[in-house]
Amino acid sequence: MSFLKKLANIVGGAEPDIFNDKGQIAHKLPKKKWDDWQNRLIQSREYNWREHKGSKAGESAENNAAALRK
DSSP states (O other): OOHHHHHHHHHHOOOOSOBOTTSOBOOOOOHHHHHHHHHHHHHOTTTOGGGOOOOOTTOOHHHHHHHHHO
16 A cells, blocks of 8 residues: 555545445455354344343342342
């Protein structure tokens, strides 16, 4: 990379490297990383949105403490 291009990136900001040739967002992560992410969402109750119970607002401190110990 030339000195002028580096300077232009510092002054004006670098182009984001997350777009594919069609202009759509395409994060360049290895397949294993995507598979690990998907498996975490499926296998872990903590990250599974289907297991989400919503807000715990208004519950007593004892119930909150018991939920944290699980």
